[in-house]
Amino acid sequence: MTVHEKHSHVHRWTGTSKSSLAVVSLTIISIGNWNPWINRFAFAHPALPLPNSRPPKSLFSNDDSQAPPKKSAASSSSRAAAKGKSVPISGTPFRGVSLNSSRSHVANASNERPPSQLESIVLNAKSLSQSLFRSSPLSDPSLRTKYFTAIAAGLAVSLAMVPEAVSFSFVAGVNPLVGLWTTVVLGFFAAAFGGRAGICSSASGACSIVVAGLCASHGSGYLAGCAALAGLIQIVAGSAGLGKLIRLVPHPVMLGFVNGLTLVMFKAQLTHFKDGRKFLSLLSPQGKATYACTALTMVLVKYILPKLQENAIPPTLGGVVIAAAAARFFKWPVKTLADVAGAETFRGGLSVLPKLGLPSDFWTPLLSAPLHTLKIILPYAITMAAVGSIESLLTLQLLDGIIDDGKRGSTKREVVGQGIGNVAAGLTGGIGGCALIGQSLINAQSGGGVSRLSGISMAIFLALGIVSFAPLLGQTPVCALSGVMLLACQTSFSWGSLRLLGKIPNLDAFIIMLVTIVTVKDDLAKAVLVGTITSALGFAWKQSTTISAAITTTMIDLPNGGPRLPNIKSYNINGPLFFGSSQQFSRLFSVKEDPNDIVIDFTNSRVFDHSALEAINTIADRYGALGKRVYLRHLSSDCAKLLAKVHEGGLPPFMVVESGEFDPVYGVAEQSKYYQDVPVTNPGRKL
Numbered sequence: 001m002t003v004h005e006k007h008s009h010v011h012r013w014t015g016t017s018k019s020s021l022a023v024v025s026l027t028i029i030s031i032g033n034w035n036p037w038i039n040r041f042a043f044a045h046p047a048l049p050l051p052n053s054r055p056p057k058s059l060f061s062n063d064d065s066q067a068p069p070k071k072s073a074a075s076s077s078s079r080a081a082a083k084g085k086s087v088p089i090s091g092t093p094f095r096g097v098s099l100n101s102s103r104s105h106v107a108n109a110s111n112e113r114p115p116s117q118l119e120s121i122v123l124n125a126k127s128l129s130q131s132l133f134r135s136s137p138l139s140d141p142s143l144r145t146k147y148f149t150a151i152a153a154g155l156a157v158s159l160a161m162v163p164e165a166v167s168f169s170f171v172a173g174v175n176p177l178v179g180l181w182t183t184v185v186l187g188f189f190a191a192a193f194g195g196r197a198g199i200c201s202s203a204s205g206a207c208s209i210v211v212a213g214l215c216a217s218h219g220s221g222y223l224a225g226c227a228a229l230a231g232l233i234q235i236v237a238g239s240a241g242l243g244k245l246i247r248l249v250p251h252p253v254m255l256g257f258v259n260g261l262t263l264v265m266f267k268a269q270l271t272h273f274k275d276g277r278k279f280l281s282l283l284s285p286q287g288k289a290t291y292a293c294t295a296l297t298m299v300l301v302k303y304i305l306p307k308l309q310e311n312a313i314p315p316t317l318g319g320v321v322i323a324a325a326a327a328r329f330f331k332w333p334v335k336t337l338a339d340v341a342g343a344e345t346f347r348g349g350l351s352v353l354p355k356l357g358l359p360s361d362f363w364t365p366l367l368s369a370p371l372h373t374l375k376i377i378l379p380y381a382i383t384m385a386a387v388g389s390i391e392s393l394l395t396l397q398l399l400d401g402i403i404d405d406g407k408r409g410s411t412k413r414e415v416v417g418q419g420i421g422n423v424a425a426g427l428t429g430g431i432g433g434c435a436l437i438g439q440s441l442i443n444a445q446s447g448g449g450v451s452r453l454s455g456i457s458m459a460i461f462l463a464l465g466i467v468s469f470a471p472l473l474g475q476t477p478v479c480a481l482s483g484v485m486l487l488a489c490q491t492s493f494s495w496g497s498l499r500l501l502g503k504i505p506n507l508d509a510f511i512i513m514l515v516t517i518v519t520v521k522d523d524l525a526k527a528v529l530v531g532t533i534t535s536a537l538g539f540a541w542k543q544s545t546t547i548s549a550a551i552t553t554t555m556i557d558l559p560n561g562g563p564r565l566p567n568i569k570s571y572n573i574n575g576p577l578f579f580g581s582s583q584q585f586s587r588l589f590s591v592k593e594d595p596n597d598i599v600i601d602f603t604n605s606r607v608f609d610h611s612a613l614e615a616i617n618t619i620a621d622r623y624g625a626l627g628k629r630v631y632l633r634h635l636s637s638d639c640a641k642l643l644a645k646v647h648e649g650g651l652p653p654f655m656v657v658e659s660g661e662f663d664p665v666y667g668v669a670e671q672s673k674y675y676q677d678v679p680v681t682n683p684g685r686k687l
Helices: 003-016 018-034 036-042 073-082 099-104 117-134 141-172 176-193 205-218 221-239 242-248 251-273 285-308 315-330 337-341 360-368 370-402 411-427 437-445 453-467 470-474 478-492 506-521 524-544 582-586 610-625 637-646
Strands: 548-557 564-577 597-607 629-633 654-657
Touching (some): 141 205, 141 315, 141 337, 141 478, 176 411, 221 360, 221 370, 221 411, 242 411, 251 285, 251 370, 251 437, 251 506, 285 315, 315 478, 337 478, 360 370, 370 411, 370 437, 437 478, 453 470, 506 524, 564 582, 597 610, 610 629, 610 637
Parallel strands (some): 597 629, 629 654
């Protein structure tokens, strides 16, 4: 069959199948309406062949006996497309086409009639469908590797979560299963709805310390209600955007927080190397096995496994598995998770699943005396919500600096996500918690910071381990997990802060040490609050001492056609004027010795609050009491009008001169509702 006969056959086919082709055409047109890139294929001038139309079928025979053409850039690009490589679709043949035969028939096809537009649409539709299927995310090898790495990182972190959850359960005074299921439920919802990928949440030491007193006085049932109420508070606070207040936390406070939590984690790991109150002896069999297993895990994770593998399995998971296998093979007398939490915790089966709903020992008093019950748990819930939010947001900021993915975490979503997780944990009888910096760092270093699947898979693997693989999970050596946590401590501690001592202001160095000590001795919320207040007071004091005045002589032209006043004494103010510097501002002037006319120039100063306005008005009154006149230069229009309002309509002893449109608007009022009726004629630039 000749080429012309083939085309005739195609046109006869199109004539007998108009309805089918109409459906195809409408499909292509609908696709083109939402994808401009596809419009290039589907819409062309009706009298011209489409620029990407498929050549006649004779060009695509499977006969490879023709002599191959000379290699060129175009043929190399086409050959790459035939092999399935990523090249532009336009002007390239379809995947799998024999290029040798197609090139040999180009000359014979030069006089052939181009295919109809309808045929081109059909053929290009097939090409586009293949391209769309090939671009599916799950078929991308790099994405598959990313998701697999995230899931493997979640498996590694799930193992590291077990000893921490068990330890924090003992701190709170509840059964270890309560802490484990809190980690499952809270970790799942916080990862799914949180502020960024990579954060791992669990029952935490900071929150457990807060509710330990509640458990001791009213029983473990009240902890679930407290966790649910704390979650509701976090949801409300996050929805209101209060998470943005974390921006007020200075960097020295951040460094102190990281160092303090690192010391808390390090201190928690030391308990696994003690027998009672004493550390295990290196000469005892248990001491040798414990220290050897810990060292083996640390060496594998830190040095060996990162060199042997590319990125398929996280080194933390591989190190724990190898150390556990070595301990099992050599029968080392090491302490396992079952030894720490009890064999009952790792019995497995459906009987260990948590019950939905608040415990009866809390639900009963809540129904009988709701106000009294809420009065009991509300202080603990507020403290837990504050502590959990602060630790989670600081962990969010820390991971933003570690994970280089070009994304910034959402403080609003993180607080809301933690709140949803705590509500869910409370409704399953949990104790509540927050993000854990150590496990989050392990997750990020294992490659879990690229997807939320890491946190979600952590919760799923831990749940499967508790229900289905509990006996196997219970045989994991605690010292192997402690080795992973010790490496996390070594990584998370800000060693650079030690080198900064003597190179940064003494106040910043003091704040770093203060926050670190308060975090270790007390709790995180108090440490951050104390550090932030100290830093703010130090900043205010420093700024209050920077205001000064340079005395010069100047010349001014009075407004409204007034005369020119030469050789006027001018106070050129430098530095911010606010509540901390208002008294120092008043001491800059010699009211009695000054001439009858003076100028106060605010070119290099800024007015920040109502205390600054009152200071300006007071100094003007002092000059006015002596019959002297004050001219305020480069003071914004809103400041001038607010000063006039403060003077209650009387003639103020000052005049604003040279207040142009380029003078800034400060927004100085502490309570702007009192100044809503003050018009601003020249708003200028908003600072």
